[in-house]
Amino acid sequence: MGDLKPGPGWTLISLLPAIFFLAVVLAPPLNQDVAAVLSFAERMVAGEALYAHLIDVNPPLIFLLNLPAAWLGAWTPLSAVQALHLLLLAFCAGIILLCLRLRRPGTGPVEDAMLLALLPLNLLLAGYDFGQREHLMAVAALPYLFLAERRAEGVRTGPGLVAVVTLVAATGFALKPHFLAVPALVEALLLGVALRQGRLRQAVWDSVPWGLGVLWLAYLALIGFGFPEYSGIILPLVRSDYLGFADPSLGQALMTVHLFTATVATLALLAFAIAARAGTLGWLPRLLAAATFGALAAALVQLKGWSYQVVPVWMFAGLFGGIVAARAADRVLAQRAAHRLAPLMAAGFCLALALFLIRAGEAPWRQFRYDDSPAGRLAAWLRERAPGEDVMALSPDIHPAYPAMNYAGNRPVFRFMSTWLLQAAYATCPADGSRFRAVEQMGQAERFLFDAVAQDLAAGRPRVVLVARDAHIAWCGGQAFEMTAYFARHPAFAEAWRAYRQAGEIDGILLFMRPD
Known part of the structure; x- marks a missing residue:
């Protein structure tokens, strides 16, 4: 030795x-x-x-x-x-x-x-x-x-x-x-x-x-x-x-x-x-x-x-x-x-x-795979199209909006990190067979989220809104759960949403922008 x-x-x-x-x-x-x-x-x-x-x-x-x-x-x-x-x-x-x-x-x-x-x-x-x-x-x-x-x-x-x-x-x-x-x-x-x-x-x-x-x-x-x-x-x-x-x-x-x-x-x-x-x-x-x-x-x-x-x-x-x-x-x-x-x-x-x-x-x-991952491609898109701008992310998952927004320097305007409350509220289908509950039938937590999304969109007017195509909610009555359709029933959300146009999609994340 x-x-x-x-x-x-x-x-x-x-x-x-x-x-x-x-x-x-x-x-x-x-x-x-x-x-x-x-x-x-x-x-x-x-x-x-x-x-x-x-x-x-x-x-x-x-x-x-x-x-x-x-x-x-x-x-x-x-x-x-x-x-x-x-x-x-x-x-x-x-x-x-x-x-x-x-x-x-x-x-x-x-x-x-x-x-x-x-x-x-x-x-x-x-x-x-x-x-x-x-x-x-x-x-x-x-x-x-x-x-x-x-x-x-x-x-x-x-x-x-x-x-x-x-x-x-x-x-x-x-x-x-x-x-x-x-x-x-x-x-x-x-x-x-x-x-x-x-x-x-x-x-x-x-x-x-x-x-x-x-x-x-x-x-x-x-x-x-x-x-x-x-x-x-x-x-x-x-x-x-x-x-x-x-x-x-x-x-x-x-x-x-x-x-x-x-x-x-x-x-x-x-x-x-x-x-x-x-x-x-x-x-x-x-x-x-x-x-x-x-x-x-x-x-x-x-x-x-x-x-x-x-x-x-x-x-x-x-x-x-x-x-x-x-x-x-x-x-x-x-x-x-x-x-x-x-x-x-x-x-x-x-x-x-x-x-x-x-x-x-x-x-x-x-x-090794970051640049070609959903978070990497989303961060690159945000840096190119809306660097440092306000963004709202409506997704049941924290990823990939985070860390993409962190790297692109965006300012989130949504008061929640994700829409997990929707998954909890719709863990079972509504008793009447409808896709969405009527506003008066919502529980306290669901109504809280419903109002919060509309208020944050209307008040923040973010340049970009990220919407997950899959809400991680089971189909009910033969219909998928579409988040924009769900929140558009709120008058404040519907009014603000008229200004947005779809600008693309990255791995199931729909990209909406408000024109200048």
Whole structure:
């Protein structure tokens, strides 16, 4: 093994997978949900009120976190998309520094090399889903998990560092209620460790869970007092129309490719973590296994099976594999051999993880095909025909209007991100066999959307209106659901719509323009 010498060349090779995923993350397209949230934040900076005019079921935290990028996009030469990427990458860099600072004392050379190569890859491996709430949660959770190992092993950590980690973790876990499964399982494991070690009193007064709880209560107070419309307008929509909307059964969700592979991986990881002795590999692998199980539970309860929902599973599982391999090598190899093999093991593991994600994920294929994708062609059309103009998008899907409008610099005028309320209202056909309900027969949510579309079109007079040909609503009475025909029954919409002419179609998106 005399030719296997560590050096800067092997260090660079071990970082190549992370560099590749960095290029993927920076290349278009931006994830459609991330793009839509960023667009709402830009409209907040411009003066539109969240939940009073901008209507979405997501709690306010994700919009508040996007405000700095929206502000930079408004007041600096950066676009909002560029500013978001810059801030997210700075956040990831800070997380890497926190994790390295929180390594348990006495790590071996293989683990040191593995962390230097794997942490950057781990934070970027979301690819197309970079910036989604699941990705942000998993990124924010990593320092918390490193700190959890120190808590399990009784290693003292400075109060300032603990406070920073607690604030970051609390913010990440607060992005969705489902995410609380991760700290619940981690804290339960830590409590069990404390009971076995006779440190129950110390565990009960641990500042981390108390700090998390206080911060979450403060966030609930912020929602109640800072955004009263959320409980008055949004929660009734969530209860009456959003929960259970178009959800498959748990069995059907489990059979989706993303949830099935994530479930199998989590079960295998749990079995390995239970079999491995904490005294041999430390507590971090078991803590990562608990976090992976919590992340899987959070994905399962959403009953969708979308790729971004399992991003935390692969992030936690990938770090689990790297830590286990590195600690095992440091334990069995002689010091000199460990130093020689460390960069090779890091490079090999990171390359294998990257190849698995390229094979099983959506990156980099979306980036390679972007110019010829619906979002890419729509963005090109908008840049050519209506750059920077106001646009209304009437579609059951957020994609491809977002991110196309973000890249073309358009200003959306519709108060919703999509027309999902129509799908909920017409989940079953009207009882009288008609295609559309009469206005007086509409429920509160349907009437709200019906009026909102007409009011936004009449008041905003956007240059372009994008209308999805397929409303994702079943045929009733032998007729398809045509959105323009549905909304044209509103006098304000009908009056404003007379000014628009169809200017084309891109992958089922009808393009209407108002002449100058």
